[in-house]
Amino acid sequence: xxxxxxxxxxxxxxxxxxxxxxxxxxxxxxxxxxxxxxxxxxxxxxxxxxxxxxxxxxxxxxxxxxxxxxxxxxxxxxxxxxxxxxxxxxxxxxxxxxxxxxxxxxxxxxx
Amino acid sequence: xxxxxxxxxxxxxxxxxxxxxxxxxxxxxxxxxxxxxxxxxxxxxxxxxxxxxxxxxxxxxxxxxxxxxxxxxxxxxxxxxxxxxxxxxxxxxxxxxxxxxxxxxxxxxxxxxx
Numbered sequence: 001x002x003x004x005x006x007x008x009x010x011x012x013x014x015x016x017x018x019x020x021x022x023x024x025x026x027x028x029x030x031x032x033x034x035x036x037x038x039x040x041x042x043x044x045x046x047x048x049x050x051x052x053x054x055x056x057x058x059x060x061x062x063x064x065x066x067x068x069x070x071x072x073x074x075x076x077x078x079x080x081x082x083x084x085x086x087x088x089x090x091x092x093x094x095x096x097x098x099x100x101x102x103x104x105x106x107x108x109x110x111x
Numbered sequence: 112x113x114x115x116x117x118x119x120x121x122x123x124x125x126x127x128x129x130x131x132x133x134x135x136x137x138x139x140x141x142x143x144x145x146x147x148x149x150x151x152x153x154x155x156x157x158x159x160x161x162x163x164x165x166x167x168x169x170x171x172x173x174x175x176x177x178x179x180x181x182x183x184x185x186x187x188x189x190x191x192x193x194x195x196x197x198x199x200x201x202x203x204x205x206x207x208x209x210x211x212x213x214x215x216x217x218x219x220x221x222x223x224x225x
Contacts, residue, residue: 034213043115043202043216044154096142096206098167099214101154 003027004088009106018075020105022088025069032093033064035073037084038104044087047073051093083109114138115217117203123223130190130197132220136205142166143186144204144214145178154202160186193224 005023012018024033034049048055048062050071055062061074075082087104091097114137124130136143145157147170159167160180171178175193180186190197204216 036216038154041200043218044204046213046215049213096159096166096208096212098144098156098159099204100156101146103153 003090004102006088006105011108011110012078013110018078020073020086023070024090027068027090030093031090033071034089034091036087039084078109080109115205115215117217117220121221124193125225127192130193130222132188132201134186134203137215140205140207142206143180145188146202148200195224198224
């Protein structure tokens with residue numbers, strides 16, 4: 001079972017920042033937070049991951065609360081191509097544990 | 112998604128036939144994962160393999176499905192005697208050896224059983 005809770009859907013205006021929340025209140029100290037997205041009819045795409053510090057890459061920023069019980073994925077300037085289902089996943093940071101997908105958040109970017 | 116290669120991208124099989132889906136992991140990756148996505152449903156884990164070993168097959172149906180990742184060549188997901196309920200997208204993913212390494216996905220193989 002997925003260990004995360006996400007809103008089922010969100011809308012965001014094109015050009016604005018999209019902020020996608022995720023609750024993972026039972027996360028353990030050796031679990032990372034991963035974000036993937038799946039654009040319609042494509043394979044899941046890795047976005048970003050973090051343990052406890054905020055992370056930023058060319059795609060997005062990840063803000064993890066100090067108690068690590070929740071996080072927010074930020075797409076700074078959303079475009080229509082960011083319309084997708086976004087998955088927040090917790091995963092052990094040792095071994096090669098599989099990813100367990102929940103139902104994610106369906107993000108729709110509005111022109 | 113660059114690097115994980117799946118073929119065929121689309122496959123049509125009649126009921127009772129066999130389906131073989133291939134996955135070449137990213138260069139340097141020795142771990143392969145297979146997932147299935149039924150129409151309008153989520154991604155479900157099927158099996159995790161390393162070279163010549165099945166590590167976790169907890170998501171594989173008990174019958175008709177098998178997977179291998181030989182020492183040489185791609186990983187193969189084999190479905191025998193396909194039924195209409197096998198129609199789905201099958202995604203392969205790979206990661207390198209080491210703790211917590213990121214998993215990258217291919218573009219999927221779409222199986223249609225007629």
